[in-house]
Amino acid sequence: MHPLLRLLACAALSMAVIGAACGGGASEESTASKAAAPVTNPVDPNTASAITGVVTLQGTPPPNPPINRGSDPYCMKLGAATTPVFVVSDDSGLENVFVYVKDGLGSLKFPVPSSPVVLDQKGCSYSPRVFGIQVGQSLDIVNSDETLHNIHALPMANREFNRGQALQGMKYTTTFTAPEVMLPFKCDVHKWMNAWVGVLEHPFYAVSGKAGAFALAGLPPGTYTIEAWHEKLGAQTQKITIGPKESKKISFVFKV
């Protein structure tokens, strides 16, 4: 063979070999939920306790960045919008903070809810933006928009997936197999669309709502590490001990 051809052939071949050798395959999540072994709630309702609290923001946050939705006529006609990074109430309550029991439950096993969590793509944004789910619980991802979306999960501990939903009303159901806080989603079609899910092996999580309030109910008595996570401000933890049928309040203060 001609030396030039041989050289070019080697270069092309090596590229192909590098590609083939180094890639890691991954198939998409099965839509079928794994059948969980029946587990009864180990918490005695007569001694169950609760932790309630509020997340506040100290300081003046930067304005939420405006979204340029011009790349999709459908999204553009929905009007101007900003990325809801800081949703703060008049009394400084901070919304969209994921609060959960990080440690303290030991080896207790909790039943997986049979009802699915729904993540909606609506108005060219995710609803909810921050949410929680249990390992093995179904997540229904639906497209309520008259435009298409792709739902791209970028986990560290679970399996990555990227699904297209070209039509309004399409639904994709998946589950997660390992705890992971937080697991991000994004839409590669609409760069501004982001969401985060906290995947846990127990049901003790909440997302701060209006005025930054949250509640973790039905906890067994014990000492817990509670973590509060915000997409921009990171995470904070606190330790708290609660007795039988006790209700305690804690507060998290994020600063900007």
Place this chain on the structure above:
Amino acid sequence: MLHLFAMLVAAVTGILIFAGGLVTSTESGLSVPDWPNTYGYFMFFFPLEKMVGGIRYEHTHRLIASTVGFLILVLAAWLWRAETRRWVRRLGYLALAAVITQGILGGITVLWYLPDPISIAHASLAQIVFCLTMTIALVTSPGWKRGYATQEGTPLRRSGRQGPAPDDLMLQRVAAVTTGLIYLQIVVGATMRHTGAGLAIPDFPLMFGQLIPPHWDPKIAIHFAHRAGALIVSLAILATTSHVLYHHRSRRELRRPALLLLALLATQVTLGALTVLSKKEFIINSLHVVTGASVLVTSLVLTLRAHRARFARGAGPEEQDPAYGRPMDVRRAGPFGPANSTAGDHA
């Protein structure tokens, strides 16, 4: 006609590289999650009104890529039917194999969520496809076939208007090394691009305000390697072009790519700086990609033309250089000497 078609294929391949640059610059690579279909549609039937957001870049890239694949298929078939030089026909087959491999790599990288090695291989093989199409365009040109002699058949290099002998070993070596260095630099650039190291060093021309970065991590190292590579490539291009302009100024087929190479180098360095300073503005970033590819193929053309005399020594009538006139049966000879096979080798 074949030459014009090959030029068209090379030009569309260049456009494809720009489109690919847009895909990575806008981070749209996964906006179409499936392959070879697009959101379940057969690629060519995907509704135009659904080409929104990142899909515009990714799907357009796929459509252009399909066009290039088809054009290369036609080119390879045309060469097989019409080209008398076996090694040129083989270039066509190689280009076809490369573009098919490239398409598969593009599909794999989407289905596997853009793993860096695959994406880098995809970007690097794109340059080889571009080089192959450009090489075919070059060696099917009338100028190449007549050995860049004058219309009257008088070889310019013997006209007295030439400098040293055309078979300039020094030029051949420095040009080949330069082309190799440019390719390596592009591979490093692709690595930087796909590992997200494009802004690992955020300032230019200094690096964190200093000549050498004061701290290191893998991304900074990759970015630094690309900048250092730019310096080395610039020196190599200056060496090549200086040699051409000093020793072969009167040889138009060398002078013109040399001057073009200098212009492209200046453009490319400027675009590289602007890419950093604009924080990877996607048009600038993509122009940097396609200009890099243009630098590569221009250097390749210069290298091949510098080697033209060597091709002539063993070539058949199609490539017979009047300065070396030694007609041979084209079916039995390669550019560097007679081929082993004497059988018909059209297939």
